Every structure is written in C-alpha cells, then in structure tokens.
Amino acid sequence: MKPTTVEERVVVPAREGRAVTVTAGQRVRVVDLEGGQVGDLFAFAAGDPAEHLSASHTRSRTSRLFPAVGEPFLTDRRRPILTLVSDTSPGWHDMLIAACDPARYAALGVRGAHASCAENLHRSLAGLGLTSGVTPQPVNVFMRIPVQESGELRWLPAVSRAGDAITFEAVMDCVVVLSACPQDLVGINGNGPSPLAIDVLSG
Amino acid sequence: MKPTTVEERVVVPAREGRAVTVTAGQRVRVVDLEGGQVGDLFAFAAGDPAEHLSASHTRSRTSRLFPAVGEPFLTDRRRPILTLVSDTSPGWHDMLIAACDPARYAALGVRGAHASCAENLHRSLAGLGLTSGVTPQPVNVFMRIPVQESGELRWLPAVSRAGDAITFEAVMDCVVVLSACPQDLVGINGNGPSPLAIDVLSG
Numbered sequence: 555m556k557p558t559t560v561e562e563r564v565v566v567p568a569r570e571g572r573a574v575t576v577t578a579g580q581r582v583r584v585v586d587l588e589g590g591q592v593g594d595l596f597a598f599a600a601g602d603p604a605e606h607l608s609a610s611h612t613r614s615r616t617s618r619l620f621p622a623v624g625e626p627f628l629t630d631r632r633r634p635i636l637t638l639v640s641d642t643s644p645g646w647h648d649m650l651i652a653a654c655d656p657a658r659y660a661a662l663g664v665r666g667a668h669a670s671c672a673e674n675l676h677r678s679l680a681g682l683g684l685t686s687g688v689t690p691q692p693v694n695v696f697m698r699i700p701v702q703e704s705g706e707l708r709w710l711p712a713v714s715r716a717g718d719a720i721t722f723e724a725v726m727d728c729v730v731v732l733s734a735c736p737q738d739l740v741g742i743n744g745n746g747p748s749p750l751a752i753d754v755l756s757g
Numbered sequence: 758m759k760p761t762t763v764e765e766r767v768v769v770p771a772r773e774g775r776a777v778t779v780t781a782g783q784r785v786r787v788v789d790l791e792g793g794q795v796g797d798l799f800a801f802a803a804g805d806p807a808e809h810l811s812a813s814h815t816r817s818r819t820s821r822l823f824p825a826v827g828e829p830f831l832t833d834r835r836r837p838i839l840t841l842v843s844d845t846s847p848g849w850h851d852m853l854i855a856a857c858d859p860a861r862y863a864a865l866g867v868r869g870a871h872a873s874c875a876e877n878l879h880r881s882l883a884g885l886g887l888t889s890g891v892t893p894q895p896v897n898v899f900m901r902i903p904v905q906e907s908g909e910l911r912w913l914p915a916v917s918r919a920g921d922a923i924t925f926e927a928v929m930d931c932v933v934v935l936s937a938c939p940q941d942l943v944g945i946n947g948n949g950p951s952p953l954a955i956d957v958l959s960g
Contacts, residue, residue: 610812610855610894619853619908630892632860650822652813657835688891689833691813701904705822 562754566593568747569736571674573682574754575600576724581639581755584695584732589716590744592735594653594671594692597627597635600727603684605629607636609649609691619701620649626725627693634725643718648697650707653689654737662739674733682729694735695720697742711744721755765957769796771950772939774877776885777957778803779927784842786956787898787935792919793947795938797856797874797895800830800838803930806887808832810839812852812894822904823852829928830896837928846921851900853910856892857940865942877936885932897938898923900945914947924958 561580565587566572576582584593599605608630615632616625623641626634641647652658655672672689679686696714699707722730734750737743764783768790769775779785787796802808811833818835819828826844829837844850855861858875875892882889899917902910925933937953940946 604890608855610853613853613910614855614861617910617912619904619910630855632858632864650813650816652811652817652833655835658817661835687807691894701822701906701908703904703906705904707816707820707822709820 557757558755559757560753561756564752566732566734566750566752568734568749569669571671571678571731571733572752573678573729573731574752575682575729576754577727578724581721581723582730583719583721583753583755585717585719585751585753586643586696586714587716587751588748589714589718590712591714591748591750592697592712592737592742593695593750594733594735595695596675596690596692596731598686598729599629599635600729603679603686603729605631606686606688606690607693609693612649620647635728636722637725639723640721643696643714643720646696646698646713647720648694648699649691650699651694651697653692653733654735655689659739664739669736671733671735675731678731679729684729709740709742711741760960761958762960763956764959767955769935769937769953769955771937771952772872774874774881774934774936775955776881776932776934777955778885778932779957780930781927784924784926784958785933786922786924786958788920788922788954788956789846789899789917790919790954791951792917792921793915794917794951794953795900795915795940795945796898796953797936797938798898799878799893799895799934801889801932802832802838803932806882806889806932808834809889809891809893810896812896815852823850838931839925840928842926843924846899846917846923849899849901849916850923851897851902852894853902854897854900856895857938858892862942867942872939874936874938878934881934882932887932912943912945914944
C-alpha cells in the first residue's frame with residue numbers, strides 16, 4: 555500500500571465554506587471533526603467551471619441514489635470528475651436535496667441574514683477568482699435522508715462520529731468546494747453546526 | 758365542476774420536442790397517445806428562462822421523490838411553477854434521471870447522430886427565440902424507475918396506457934417543454950419511441 559501524505563489540511567469553520575484546487579490523482583478527504591455535521595460538497599472542472607459534478611448524471615451512470623465505494627461522480631457532460639474511494643462513516647450521504655439558500659431560510663421563517671451553503675459556495679469560488687452561474691445540486695456528505703418505498707424522504711440527524719471521513723479521488727483537475735452546512739432550523743446537524751476539515755492527500 | 762376547454766393541442770412526434778407558453782392558472786395535460794412512452798418535461802419562468810423547475814428544490818419542499826397530487830414543483834429560486842393536479846396513469850414518474858444527450862448515446866455505443874431530450878429541449882426553446890445555458894434535470898413523466906431500500910434504481914418499461922394523462926397547473930406564467938424521449942437502447946419506452954400530446958386547458 556502506498557504511503558499517504560497529507561499535502562494540505564483546510565479547516566472549514568462551522569457555517570462557512572472553503573475551496574481547494576486538486577489535480578487528477580490527488581484525493582480529497584472530508585473529515586467530520588466533531589461528529590453529526592453535514593457537508594455540502596461541489597466539484598467543478600478546473601479548466602471550465604461551467605462543467606460541474608451533477609447528481610442526476612451520476613445516478614444515470616451508477617443506477618444508485620449515491621455511488622458505492624469505487625464508483626464515479628459524473629459532470630453534467632457525463633465525464634467522471636471524482637471517484638468515491640473510501641468511507642469510514644456509517645455510510646449515510648445524500649444526493650437528493652438542494653443546497654440551502656436565503657429563500658430556504660426565508661421559507662423557514664428566518665427574518666434577516668442566515669448563512670447558507672449556496673452563499674458559501676459562491677463566496678468560496680470568488681476567493682479563487684471564479685464564478686458559476688448556477689448552484690449545482692450538491693453531494694451532501696454525512697446527511698441522513700432515508701427514502702421509504704413510498705417515495706417519502708425523512709430528514710434525520712447525521713450519525714457520523716468525530717473523525718469519520720469520506721474520501722474522493724479526483725479523476726480530472728478540479729476545484730472542490732465544501733460548506734459546513736449552517737442549517738439549524740431543520741435537525742439534520744446533530745448538535746448544531748460544527749466544523750469540518752478537507753485534507754488533500756497524495757501518494 | 759368547471760367545464761374544461763382544450764385551448765390548444767400540440768402533438769409531440771416520436772423522438773421530438775415541443776414547447777408551449779402558458780399563463781398562471783392554465784393547465785397543461787401530457788397525454789401518452791399510444792402508451793408506454795416517457796416524456797421529459799421542463800418548465801421555465803416566462804419572464805426569465807434562467808429560472809427553471811428544479812427537481813432538487815422540489816424534493817426539499819415536498820420530502821418526496823416525486824410530488825403527490827396537489828403538491829408543487831419549485832424552481833431553483835424555490836418559487837412554485839407548476840402544481841400536480843391529476844394523474845390517470847398508474848402513477849410512475851421519475852425525477853432522478855438526467856435528460857438523455859449525445860454523451861449518453863455515445864456511452865451506449867451509438868456512432869453518429871441520435872436524437873436526444875437535451876437537444877429537443879434546446880431546439881424547442883430556440884423555436885420561441887429563447888435560450889438556456891443549462892439543461893435542467895427534467896420531470897420524466899411515465900418513466901418507471903423504482904428505488905429499492907438499498908438505494909439501487911431499476912430501469913423498467915413505462916406502463917402508461919394509451920390515453921393516460923398527467924395534468925399540471927401553471928402557478929406562474931411559464932414555458933413548458935416536452936420531449937418524447939428517443940431512448941431506444943435502454944428499454945424504458947415500452948414498444949420503442951412513440952408520440953405524446955400536450956393539451957393546454959382553461960376553465
């Protein structure tokens with residue numbers, strides 16, 4: 555087994571977002587630092603951020619609600635961008651639910667400002683000098699949305715433990731953005747919003 | 758009960774797409790003319806086609822894989838655009854799978870041209886002088902993609918019968934595009950691609 559080198563650790567503070575740039579073959583490990591925290595993850599082609607990881611194109615390829623270990627995530631142009639390479643968490647991740655945004659919090663009754671994964675995404679991209687005209691449907695790591703046979707979805711607290719991690723390998727050069735979901739009105743984040751970490755791994 | 762008037766019938770030939778413009782309060786009825794045919798349906802705000810029906814925002818609102826009768830479809834700005842008002846089919850519809858496109862057919866081994874729902878969408882919009890920078894995830898009427906508890910999806914032939922119909926009410930002025938899915942390599946269209954109809958209803 556090859557030795558793994560942590561090239562970079564980026565802590566994503568609770569309610570915030572961060573971006574990392576990775577090259578094909580590098581791995582991105584998302585760590586739940588305190589447990590029970592959902593992360594909204596987005597990926598964009600480095601050369602053209604108009605191309606992005608797409609949940610619906612990924613499902614067309616894998617015929618699963620979420621890829622299994624070893625399976626790819628595809629872009630909206632059906633090119634593999636990430637592969638799921640390992641997962642030490644209980645295995646709950648979601649690819650059905652849109653990123654939270656100001657309209658979501660307004661509908662939940664929030665008056666005034668509230669951090670959101672959509673704003674975290676665009677702010678993180680702007681930090682790299684990038685813009686995207688869309689907010690793609692994210693990969694919601696550690697988010698527990700079981701689907702009943704009737705088609706009903708339930709919104710349950712994340713059960714990832716402190717230190718649990720899910721790791722992706724970049725298939726192409728890409729920008730990966732992670733938002734530590736600030737949702738505190740729907741109980742998906744076990745004990746309220748907490749930080750995550752992004753480790754960029756090589757070797 | 759109010760009398761229903763068919764204001765306009767647009768036949769969507771097999772493998773093709775058509776667009777209709779509807780005003781808030783009008784209804785759009787999609788009819789499977791011969792049975793066993795999937796339709797990829799898209800909806801855009803009339804005033805700004807950058808705003809479109811979004812599967813992931815709809816699921817966030819309804820907590821279901823597909824809305825029940827009486828429930829709304831939301832745009833990417835979380836505004837209701839259509840409401841599901843009636844369904845005479847066996848009730849199978851999909852909101853998980855991306856529209857087929859040239860990359861999908863290339864991956865299935867097609868050499869040369871093959872009609873696709875993505876191209877039908879953009880061609881239909883162009884016919885109204887409109888463009889969209891994205892191909893939103895469609896509402897796949899009559900498409901039978903059961904989800905197992907394990908998260909696995911199955912691709913089964915549509916079981917809609919000749920004359921079965923699903924009807925939506927426009928909540929805002931919008932453009933509705935329907936593509937009679939040309940998929941003939943994966944067996945989702947019972948007896949191969951066949952036509953659909955769009956009825957615009959008032960009253």
